[in-house]
Amino acid sequence: MDSYTKSIANINYLDTTTVLILVILGLSILLIVIIFLLYGKNIKKRYKLKLFKKYAKERELNENQIKILCKYSKYLNRDPFLALEFKAPFEKVINEYINKEPDFEQELIKDMRKKLGFDVVPEMMPLVVTKDIDLFQAGKLITPENLTYDIVLFDKDERYMYWIVVGDYDYINVSKGEVVRISFTRKNDAIYNTHLPIIDIIEENDKTILKFPHTFDLVRIQRREYPRIKVNIDAFVRRIDYDKKITKNRLLKWHYVRIDNLSAGGVRICIPHEKRIELNIYTNHRIQIKFELNSREIKVEGIVVNINEKKNNICYGIKFTDVPKEILEFISKFVQKEQQKLLKVVKGKRNAS
Numbered sequence: 001m002d003s004y005t006k007s008i009a010n011i012n013y014l015d016t017t018t019v020l021i022l023v024i025l026g027l028s029i030l031l032i033v034i035i036f037l038l039y040g041k042n043i044k045k046r047y048k049l050k051l052f053k054k055y056a057k058e059r060e061l062n063e064n065q066i067k068i069l070c071k072y073s074k075y076l077n078r079d080p081f082l083a084l085e086f087k088a089p090f091e092k093v094i095n096e097y098i099n100k101e102p103d104f105e106q107e108l109i110k111d112m113r114k115k116l117g118f119d120v121v122p123e124m125m126p127l128v129v130t131k132d133i134d135l136f137q138a139g140k141l142i143t144p145e146n147l148t149y150d151i152v153l154f155d156k157d158e159r160y161m162y163w164i165v166v167g168d169y170d171y172i173n174v175s176k177g178e179v180v181r182i183s184f185t186r187k188n189d190a191i192y193n194t195h196l197p198i199i200d201i202i203e204e205n206d207k208t209i210l211k212f213p214h215t216f217d218l219v220r221i222q223r224r225e226y227p228r229i230k231v232n233i234d235a236f237v238r239r240i241d242y243d244k245k246i247t248k249n250r251l252l253k254w255h256y257v258r259i260d261n262l263s264a265g266g267v268r269i270c271i272p273h274e275k276r277i278e279l280n281i282y283t284n285h286r287i288q289i290k291f292e293l294n295s296r297e298i299k300v301e302g303i304v305v306n307i308n309e310k311k312n313n314i315c316y317g318i319k320f321t322d323v324p325k326e327i328l329e330f331i332s333k334f335v336q337k338e339q340q341k342l343l344k345v346v347k348g349k350r351n352a353s
Contacts, residue, residue, distance in 0.1 A: 072096040139184030165208040191221040228263035229338040235291035264332040266319040
């Protein structure tokens with residue numbers, strides 16, 4: 001009986017000890033979870049901030065510039081890393097900085113753009129904000145009454161742009177505060193339209209200069225169905241619309257050409273002047289073209305839609321016809337990747353200069 005009583009006591013002691021150990025272990029795990037929930041996000045944020053500063057310094061941004069990107073990215077609830085890599089988020093952050101800081105540093109912003117490679121937009125890349133418009137870009141000003149005036153971008157800063165009215169007009173019928181449309185065509189890109197209020201009208205040396213605020217509200221009308229990229233690719237073409245009686249039992253000859261630009265919808269090919277008669281293709285002729293793209297041979301048909309004679313060569317605009325979907329997608333992806341490479345090259349050159 002004594003042995004039984006001792007055994008029961010030992011079991012109760014072991015159960016109590018086990019329960020205490022389990023309770024302590026559970027409380028410890030709960031405490032760790034609470035600490036992680038309370039401080040984990042802060043630790044992650046501090047690490048991310050440290051990483052961002054390191055990356056930004058590698059791009060040669062100074063402490064003040066880094067602080068601006070961090071602070072105003074936070075206001076917009078955006079990842080600050082995006083402002084280092086892409087122009088659109090960068091411009092949004094800078095716009096927030098300008099709007100919230102009346103005494104913003106304009107030269108500091110210009111320096112940031114240059115270091116990050118955002119001060120120049122390649123001609124085939126879309127514009128993000130009116131600040132991207134090149135000086136001396138020609139355009140049209142259209143009033144609500146459909147009066148049209150020729151204008152040229154004369155100057156710009158971080159807040160405003162100044163368009164000068166060109167042409168011989170007896171009277172320029174616009175007024176301060178009036179909302180007008182600005183339309184312009186950017187070479188190798190698209191047609192852009194935006195509606196803006198006239199902030200001021202400046203008369204200077206018999207010229208009228210109109211002051212407008214900057215905007216992100218640019219309506220882009222792509223003139224071509226597919227984006228294109230400038231290239232330098234060897235290719236071969238031949239006409240395929242000859243009368244079958246003429247081509248019977250004859251192989252149609254391939255002619256060497258150079259592809260000057262490329263899109264999923266067509267190409268522009270160029271040849272020296274002296275090769276024109278030999279090539280013997282003109283507008284509306286059907287042709288076949290073959291070339292290599294990323295080690296893949298492309299062979300498609302097309303139609304000549306225009307001919308452009310230049311000083312040193314002649315170029316033919318070719319529109320593809322009946323292109324298989326697979327090839328269309330392959331060329332589209334190639335063009336997209338080349339555009340991204342172009343942006344990186346431009347940014348790299350700007351960072352090195």
